[in-house]
Amino acid sequence: MSLFAAKPTRVIWHSGATAVGLLSLCFSILMPLPLRAGGPTEQVRGTVDQVLAIVRSSNPTSKAQMEAQRARLVEVIYPRFDFTEMAKRSLGRHWAGRTPEEQREFVKVFAALLGRSYADNIESYSSQDVLYTREKEDQSYAEVDTKVIAENRPPVTINYKLHSIDQQWKVYDLVIENISVVNNYRSQFNRVMARSSFEDLMRVMKEKRS
DSSP, X not given: OOTTOSSOOSGGGSOOSOSSOHHHHTTTSOOOOOOOXXXXXXXXXXXXXXHHHHHHHOOXXXXXXXXXXXXXXXXXXXXXXXXXXXXHHHHGGGSTTSOHHHHHHHHHHHHHXXXXXXXXXXXXXXXXXXXXXXXXXXXXEEEEEEEEEOTTSXXXXXEEEEEEETTEEEEEEEEETTEEHHHHHHHHHHHHHHHSOHHHHHHHHHHHHO
C-alpha cells in the first residue's frame, strides 16, 4: 500500500505488518486505569473517554451528521497530540531546509491529514480489552505499554511515547507491533522527496486531506 492510499487502514498507509490498522487503534485502546491524577495515562485516558463517548452516543445517518461527528472527534483529538513535533520528526532531515512558512504549512496539512484519518477509523470502535504492561516516566518524557485484546484478532502491542508540555502529556509517536508511526512516515516522505519534491509531497497530502 502506498503512502497516499485512499483508505489508510494499515500501518500508516504503507505496511501490512499488523492485522489491525494503526489509525483505527490509536484512540481505542486506553481505558480507565487508577493512576495518580495528572499522570500520562490519566491524561490520555481523559481524551479517549471523550472520544469513545462521542462514538458510542451517536449514530450518524447522513453525510452532514457524519461530518459533524468527525469534527467533534477532531476537536477532542487535536489537543492530545503534538502534531508539530510529529510533523518535524516525520519530515526528518528535510525539515531544516524548509522556510518557517513552509514548516507551518506542512504542520497544518500533516495535522489535518492525521486528524481526519483518526476520526474516520475510530468511528467503528466501541469496546475492547486492554492490558497495561508498563508505564515509564523520566522527567518530561513518558512511555505507556499496552496490549490490545480484541475478539477474533491477534493481540496487538502498542507503545505510547509522550512528552510533557505545560503540564500536559502529548503524544509525539506511537510504536505498534514494533513499528514507529513517525519512522514509517519519515521513510515514506524520504522516498517521495528523493524522486520528486517538497512541493509535490505537499500537493498530494492536500489532495488526500480533502
